[in-house]
Amino acid sequence: MPRALLSVSDKTGLIDFARELHARGWTLLSTGGTARALREADLPVTEVAEITGHPEMMDGRVKTLHPAVHAGLLGRRAHADDMAQMAAHGYETIDLVAVNLYPFRETVARPGATLEDAIENIDIGGPSMLRSASKNHESVWVVVDPADYGRVLDGLNAGGGLALRRELAAKVYGHTAEYDRAIAEYLTRAVEADSAPSADQFPSRVRLSLTRVQDLRYGENPDQPAAFYREDGAAGGLADLRQLHGKELSFNNLIDVDGAVQAISAWADSGLAACAIIKHTTPCGIAVGADAAEAYQKALKTDPTSAFGSVIAFNVPVTQEAAVLLRPNFVEAIVAPSFVEGAVRLLTEKKNLRLLELPSLASADDELDWKRVRGGFVAQQRLSARFPEDGWKVVTARAPSEEEMDDLRFAWRAVAPVKSNAILIARGGMALGIGAGQMSRVDSSRIAVMKAAENGFDLAGAALASDAFFPFRDGVDAAALAGIRAIIQPGGSVRDEEVIAAADEHGIAMVFTGRRLFRH
Numbered sequence: 001m002p003r004a005l006l007s008v009s010d011k012t013g014l015i016d017f018a019r020e021l022h023a024r025g026w027t028l029l030s031t032g033g034t035a036r037a038l039r040e041a042d043l044p045v046t047e048v049a050e051i052t053g054h055p056e057m058m059d060g061r062v063k064t065l066h067p068a069v070h071a072g073l074l075g076r077r078a079h080a081d082d083m084a085q086m087a088a089h090g091y092e093t094i095d096l097v098a099v100n101l102y103p104f105r106e107t108v109a110r111p112g113a114t115l116e117d118a119i120e121n122i123d124i125g126g127p128s129m130l131r132s133a134s135k136n137h138e139s140v141w142v143v144v145d146p147a148d149y150g151r152v153l154d155g156l157n158a159g160g161g162l163a164l165r166r167e168l169a170a171k172v173y174g175h176t177a178e179y180d181r182a183i184a185e186y187l188t189r190a191v192e193a194d195s196a197p198s199a200d201q202f203p204s205r206v207r208l209s210l211t212r213v214q215d216l217r218y219g220e221n222p223d224q225p226a227a228f229y230r231e232d233g234a235a236g237g238l239a240d241l242r243q244l245h246g247k248e249l250s251f252n253n254l255i256d257v258d259g260a261v262q263a264i265s266a267w268a269d270s271g272l273a274a275c276a277i278i279k280h281t282t283p284c285g286i287a288v289g290a291d292a293a294e295a296y297q298k299a300l301k302t303d304p305t306s307a308f309g310s311v312i313a314f315n316v317p318v319t320q321e322a323a324v325l326l327r328p329n330f331v332e333a334i335v336a337p338s339f340v341e342g343a344v345r346l347l348t349e350k351k352n353l354r355l356l357e358l359p360s361l362a363s364a365d366d367e368l369d370w371k372r373v374r375g376g377f378v379a380q381q382r383l384s385a386r387f388p389e390d391g392w393k394v395v396t397a398r399a400p401s402e403e404e405m406d407d408l409r410f411a412w413r414a415v416a417p418v419k420s421n422a423i424l425i426a427r428g429g430m431a432l433g434i435g436a437g438q439m440s441r442v443d444s445s446r447i448a449v450m451k452a453a454e455n456g457f458d459l460a461g462a463a464l465a466s467d468a469f470f471p472f473r474d475g476v477d478a479a480a481l482a483g484i485r486a487i488i489q490p491g492g493s494v495r496d497e498e499v500i501a502a503a504d505e506h507g508i509a510m511v512f513t514g515r516r517l518f519r520h
Helices: 014-023 032-040 048-052 067-074 080-089 104-109 115-120 125-135 146-158 162-195 251-267 292-302 320-326 341-347 402-415 441-454 474-482 496-506
Strands: 003-008 027-030 096-100 141-143 210-215 227-231 242-245 273-279 282-289 310-314 331-336 354-357 368-373 376-381 423-427 430-435 463-466 486-489 509-512
Touching (some): 003 032, 003 125, 014 032, 014 096, 014 146, 027 048, 048 067, 067 080, 096 125, 104 115, 104 162, 115 162, 141 146, 141 162, 146 162, 251 282, 251 331, 282 292, 292 430, 320 341, 402 463, 430 441, 441 463, 474 496, 496 509
Parallel strands (some): 003 027, 003 096, 096 141, 310 331, 331 354
Antiparallel strands (some): 273 282, 368 376, 423 430, 423 463
16 A cells, blocks of 8 residues: 655645545555644544654654655665565655645744744755655655645556656755755855844845746847746745736836836825836836826826836726726736726727736835846845835925925835936826936936926926936926926935025925935
């Protein structure tokens, strides 16, 4: 009678898998919580301690590290001497191992997790069993991922399965390597923090491990093949995208989706609906409203011409009312936490429109942002989507009115995702004009004013945000000429006094934030 050893932290699919093995005549061996789960499901199970003749020790630290287990896994069925030695010691073969490991990554990611918590979630017996079974995959089935339970059962039905066993063994070694990598990186950070408490957050060595999620339609251009990879062990992000409709994603689509999600994340906990319309990773429209429909209407008004072929993101579910407004326009993709049924029905009438659900739009402030350069990578902490005002300072003779301050708050959040040099003019919770990606800040100011004028906006009394300081007064002069009455910027230029004096001459209220939002 074949024997299966089941010892899992993630019990997804466990009972159905074990029940099917039992129905086929397999003996179930198990440990601790897994054994309890099997018994509660009325499945017969033999504790590993009965096989080893030795109880679990040290709060479960020692339970499967025994020759009765590893001889059963490593014994070569075709080697008479191996089988004779096992028989002499009373050991039997173990023909299948299903193990997944203590949740180390999840544990250390929890706020307040201690070094002791981390150490106690370093699995020893699990990786040892997995490696033994994988080494002997010619005879032993090994499964580390609950998603593979069905494939294993199908392989057992086929009565062979060596190719599948080899594939599963390779998957195990990749999995345990990544598990060890996560432990090594955590302990390295701990050592570096102990030896140099004032050191920065960047470890001395990083090993990136990526798993291909999907092939993409093409890269930046049709002759460039492309694929999307998920960072192993990372929680959330675009790997959680669920495509409801539309043609396959391209490289550019995903880059724009990432930019769109970043743009609206500033309003994640605001209670307002936010909408960002993205072209080439920078907003051509961004606004907030009472609901998705209002936010989209306002965002589209910023620059309806540039919105053609855009990616659009919402921080709230897309309603049927919003879908009615979206449907007439050519859009590459829409990403939102969800879509109501009526919205899906309307939007799927456009066969190529990609509808993407992303349950969580937030990103961790301490997440590293990587960029590839020739021969290596550069890393930085991701720009925080939080915008505290404790460092803000009114630097002009005139302070902003309450209404102007609300416009400045919106403009400061809205300019953050715009490519530098970035200027954004706003009023009433919407962008009126955006100037981006220019080599000169005054040129960005002129473009923002020009775009606003093209779309019929009167800028008298509007607010302006600059992602970095004004190096000269000319940008302020250009803003005043257009009717701007309030400006928000980081400050920090050697000519700050000149810039402030220009604002005072024009009666403009100016706020320094002390924080730059440059986006290269």
